[in-house]
Amino acid sequence: MEYSYGFPSTRDVSLQELSKRLAEFAEVRGWDQYHSPRNLLLALVGEVGELSEIFQWKGEVAKGLPNWTSDDKEHLEEELSDVLLYLIRLADVCGLDLGQAALTKIVKNAQKYPVKDHTATST
16 A cells, blocks of 8 residues: 555545544644634635636636646645645534534435426526
8 A cells, every 4th residue: 555644545534534633733833823713714715716726717627637737636636635624624623523514414405406306506
């Protein structure tokens, strides 16, 4: 098995594991004092902006990113990871179970948009 930064690189990772690692990362660096919900939200918004820049002038992009270089894909992975990590940290600092909240939201969406409605609409 290949390892990256001491972690196995080919296994599923839970939100709880990421949350724990992020909390440890912040604690040993003394960053907890800066990780207020507001600060984390603003950092998250900044990362979403960086993610958006990747797509800004590309027009429509095909699924699987067949025309992207490996460097472009790696950059996208990094920005998506930044967004995910800030989102997980924000939920943790707010005392929320993000995984359970997401599952609950899927159920609510299934009730709001039952299978019989085949038209795609956005909310």
